[in-house]
Amino acid sequence: MNRRITHVAGFDDAPFPRDHRGPVLVVGTVFAGSRLEGVLSTRVRRDGINATERLARSLTGSRHFPQLQAILLQGIAFAGFNVVDLAALHRETGLPVLVVARRPPDLAAIRRALLEHVPGGLRKWRLIEAAGPMEPIAGVQVQRQGLDPEDARMLVEALQIHGKLPEPLRTAHLIAGGIATGESRHRP
Amino acid sequence: MNRRITHVAGFDDAPFPRDHRGPVLVVGTVFAGSRLEGVLSTRVRRDGINATERLARSLTGSRHFPQLQAILLQGIAFAGFNVVDLAALHRETGLPVLVVARRPPDLAAIRRALLEHVPGGLRKWRLIEAAGPMEPIAGVQVQRQGLDPEDARMLVEALQIHGKLPEPLRTAHLIAGGIATGESRHRP
Numbered sequence: 001m002n003r004r005i006t007h008v009a010g011f012d013d014a015p016f017p018r019d020h021r022g023p024v025l026v027v028g029t030v031f032a033g034s035r036l037e038g039v040l041s042t043r044v045r046r047d048g049i050n051a052t053e054r055l056a057r058s059l060t061g062s063r064h065f066p067q068l069q070a071i072l073l074q075g076i077a078f079a080g081f082n083v084v085d086l087a088a089l090h091r092e093t094g095l096p097v098l099v100v101a102r103r104p105p106d107l108a109a110i111r112r113a114l115l116e117h118v119p120g121g122l123r124k125w126r127l128i129e130a131a132g133p134m135e136p137i138a139g140v141q142v143q144r145q146g147l148d149p150e151d152a153r154m155l156v157e158a159l160q161i162h163g164k165l166p167e168p169l170r171t172a173h174l175i176a177g178g179i180a181t182g183e184s185r186h187r188p
Numbered sequence: 189m190n191r192r193i194t195h196v197a198g199f200d201d202a203p204f205p206r207d208h209r210g211p212v213l214v215v216g217t218v219f220a221g222s223r224l225e226g227v228l229s230t231r232v233r234r235d236g237i238n239a240t241e242r243l244a245r246s247l248t249g250s251r252h253f254p255q256l257q258a259i260l261l262q263g264i265a266f267a268g269f270n271v272v273d274l275a276a277l278h279r280e281t282g283l284p285v286l287v288v289a290r291r292p293p294d295l296a297a298i299r300r301a302l303l304e305h306v307p308g309g310l311r312k313w314r315l316i317e318a319a320g321p322m323e324p325i326a327g328v329q330v331q332r333q334g335l336d337p338e339d340a341r342m343l344v345e346a347l348q349i350h351g352k353l354p355e356p357l358r359t360a361h362l363i364a365g366g367i368a369t370g371e372s373r374h375r376p
Contacts, residue, residue: 027367035350036359039366062371162223171224175363178227179215183250 005155006033007067009040010168011055012074014180021046024079026054027176029168030064034161036171038064044079047118051082056092070155071097074169075105076131076143081114083124086131086145096146098155100169104134104141139164193343194221195255197228198356199243200262202368209234212267214242215364217356218252222349224359226252232267235306239270244280258343259285262357263293264319264331269302271312274319274333284334286343288357292322292329327352 007030014025028040042058044051055073059065076099077083090097110128114121134141135149138156147155159166165173177184195218202213216228230246232239243261247253264287265271278285298316302309322329323337326344335343347354353361365372 025367036362039362039372041367041370058370063373174224174227175367179213179229179363179367182229182246184227185251 005069005151005158007031007037007064008070008072008155008159008166008168009059009064009068010072010074010166010172011040011078012169012172012176013044013078014176016046016079016180024082025176025180026051026058026078027172027179028055028058029171029175030062030068031159031168031171032067034167038062039175040064044082046082047080048082049120049124051078052085052088052092055084056089059093059095065093068093068095070147071095072159072166072169073097073099074165074173075099075101076128077124081118081121081124083127085127086143090145096144096151098145098147098152099131099134099143100156100166101134101141102165140166193257193339193346195219195225195252196258196260196343196347196354196356197247197252197256198260198262198354198360199228199266200357200360200364201232201266202364204234204267204368212270213364213368214239214246214266215360215367216243216246217360217363218250218256219347219356219359220255222355226250227363228252232270234270235268236270237308237312239266240273240276240280243272244277247281247283253281256281256283258335259283260347260354260356261285261287262353262361263287263289264316265312269306269309269312271315273315274331278333284332284339286333286335286340287319287322287331288344288354289322289329290353328354 009030011028023043030038040058042054044054086097114125131143137153144152161167174184197218199216211231218226228246230242232242274285302313319331325341332340349355362372
């Protein structure tokens with residue numbers, strides 16, 4: 001990669017009650033460097049299969065899309081087990097995709113839940129496997145699609161403005177929680 | 189005032205269709221200096237009279253309230269003509285309140301609309317009159333409650349990070365638009 005990545009979108013989902021069914025708010029932030037440029041929102045079905053398509057559409061339909069250089073996701077699944085197909089999101093947007101988490105996920109528990117309790121869980125587990133292992137980068141856990149490890153590290157470090165979580169994800173998390181519950185709480 | 193104001197909340201309302209009736213989303217941001225600390229949300233009735241109470245409750249019920257030092261509002265009315273009682277908001281929160289607008293409002297048109305078309309419009313017009321004239325401060329128009337002109341100027345200038353609109357209001361505007369319509373648009 002020859003240019004620095006400065007225009008980035010970051011997505012997180014809103015909290016929801018345990019018995020909630022149906023759509024869940026997903027918030028996207030668009031940053032140019034450390035400046036918040038715009039806010040996107042969409043909804044994905046709890047435990048559904050439409051997260052990839054909804055994220056792709058939210059991005060490609062946005063006036064920010066022509067400037068965007070990378071996509072960050074707070075975890076590979078939104079609204080419970082609505083697992084994102086990283087390869088498809090990368091292909092449909094033409095942008096590198098980074099999944100970021102503070103801690104390594106408990107893959108054994110996720111696999112068990114998917115295979116035993118979630119309709120279509122095997123296909124979702126395959127998407128998680130296809131995303132590859134999480135790698136420790138700059139103090140967080142990262143899965144990469146379309147970006148080499150060194151560029152991923154530079155991108156994450158450039159966006160660690162107020163803590164280890166990249167600022168687009170920290171901001172998306174605060175917005176999603178604040179809109180869904182009236183007040184944002186806790187760090188992601 | 190002996191201390192610098194660093195912890196500030198800023199509120200803006202979401203856009204709504206012309207024929208919309210009922211509640212309208214209002215978004216609050218909480219900043220510590222240039223860092224977004226939290227997001228609040230509430231709803232106020234289109235052309236209603238509950239904005240003051242909803243803003244006060246959103247603030248005093250928030251875990252950020254003990255640190256807060258000032259309130260910024262993007263205009264004195266939310267959701268159409270739901271006019272904020274600045275003196276009451278100041279009294280109920282104990283915090284100074286600043287109304288900020290890019291341009292001077294057309295008071296003659298507002299007065300006419302209130303008195304001719306809005307139920308309870310005379311009382312709302314009295315609230316606008318009681319808020320006093322807008323003053324040009326640091327390139328924006330400001331109404332003050334509980335803050336002298338020099339402290340108001342210092343506060344606005346300290347928060348003009350990405351343009352003339354103080355960052356808590358710029359951010360609240362982007363969030364409110366992005367959540368209500370799927371994508372934030374235009375500057376406030």
